[in-house]
Amino acid sequence: MSVLSMTAYKNNQTHEKSYFGNMVINLPVAPVEVSRTKFASSGQVRSNCMLPHESLAWVAEQADSFEGKGFIISIAGPGDPLATPKETLETIGIIRQKYPEARFALRTLGMGGETYAQTLAEAGVEYVELVMDAVTVDTLEKIYMWIRPARKTLPMAKAAPIVFEEQRRAAAAFKQHNMTVCGSITLYPECNLDQVIPVCEVLKELGADAVAVHSAKEESDDAGVVSSIGDETIASLVLHAAELLPVINSLLVYQPEDGVGNGLPSCGNDYPSATKERPNVAVASSNGMDVDLHLGHATRILIYGPRGTDALPCLLETREAPEPGGGKGRWQSLxxxxxxxxxxxxxxxxxxxxxxLGxxxxxxxxxxxxxxxxxxxLYGGGKKGKCKK
Structure with missing residues (x-):
């Protein structure tokens, strides 16, 4: 296992395009947070998730572009996959029905890891990225706004020891079931830069195979923009970590950057694509200008697609939606x-x-x-942004 170079970590970016020699498909199906850092935006993660049944189509779209290359499916957010193990395992099961050779990686704080380690291993999870940003209570209090062991928010002084113990038990269980365990340290300015070596020492003691060291994304809020960490500082910390464990990419590298502009959810490398059989886009709108209707309230659906003269996307027609009521039959009709x-x-x-519909x-x-x-x-133009999904 090679260590990424200092150059590769400049600006907290890497040009490495594989994870343990495989391409990565990022699958946002974890809807529940178990923690919130003081550096994170306050948006609700549930609206940014796919449902388990939607994941198969997404994986199929992505896998086709790899042209036979090996790939790993990453469940690394937007929440914690072990907070909703039923949904995580359902997603994995659906995908493995079509792709029995599929391999999975999870990114988690580790709570509940000991309980589900065997089930996850049997389901096809081979890699676990264990989030470990600090090994002292004081430092965790600087980083986290809250942590919810067992879905119950506790004061950090009480939550931190539980997290530390859960992580130790989880790491041991993951290793016992032959999973590759990688630590993950997110660097927060003026918070945990002195924790890199202590965390790596703990990870090594727990039998971890590698560690990822990366800087927190800059976030804007009412207080301004969180200051970034200098490239030389990051590079130095990476080299110190490499003295104890091989340094790899975090699964976060493969998540899309949130942007602004059009409102489409940024949940992977590509959006759904038009096909010969399905060339059009359907829109629920009250005014013909904005996507602004709950699907259940839509009585008409606007249809956009390539026009015949020059194939430019435009409004083609309006179609009547089935009348409200009728339960599942309405959506089958739609x-x-x-x-x-x-x-x-x-x-x-x-x-x-x-x-x-999916x-x-x-x-x-x-x-x-x-x-x-x-x-x-959706037809390949414009600037991708973020929104609800």
Whole structure:
């Protein structure tokens, strides 16, 4: 296992495109946070997640682009995959039905790891990235706003010892079941730069195979922008860590950068793509300009697609949606109405329609922004941004 170079870590970026020699598919299916740092945005992660059944289509889209190269599926957010083990295991099971050779990596704080280690290993999880930003209570209090062991928010003075113990037990259980365990240290300015060596020492004692050392993303809030850590400082800390453990990429490297601009969720390297059978985009809108309707309230659906004269995406027609009521039958009927669409944009949508439409080949993306910009991006133009998914 090689150590990434100092140059590769400059500006906390790396040009390495593989994780243990494999391409990575980032799968955002963890809806629940177990912790929140003082450096994180306050957005709700649940709205940025895929449902388990949506994951298969997403993986298929990504896997096709790798042209036979090996790949690992990363479940690294936006919440913690061990906070909702049922959903995590359901997702893995759905994917392995089509891709029995699929390999998985999880990024977790480790709570519940001992309990689920054997089940995860049997399901196909081979790599676990264990988030360990500090080994002292005082430092954790500087970094975290809250941590919720067993879904209950505790004062950091009480939560920290529980986290430390859970992480030790989890690491031992993961190793016992032949999983590769990698520590992950996020560097926070004026908080935990002195913790890199102590954390690596603990990780080595626990039998970890490697460690990732990376700087926190800059965040803007009412107090301003969190200051970044200098490149030379990061490089020096990486080299110190490498004296104890091989240094690798974090799974965070493979997550998309959030941006601004059009409102489309940034949940992977690509958005759903038009096909010959499904060339169009469906939109729930009250005014013809914005994606602003809950799917359940939409009585008409706008259809966008390439026009015949020059193939530029534009409004093609308006279709009547099935009348409200009728339960699951309504969404089955809507899937028939939109049988030539590869994605449906709505301000929000319930789990039942998302599941039924998804099973019928129609991806639902929750968006609140101008139609024109979102449609432009889906057809390969514009600037990708962030929103609800």
């Amino acid at each position: 899937s028939n109405v939109l049988g030539d669409c590869f994605v449906l944009l709505a301000a929000s949508a319930g789990e039942s329609p998302r599941k039924i 099973e019928n080949g129609l991806r639902v993306m929750m968006v609140e922004d101008a139609i024109e910009g979102c449609v432009d991006v």
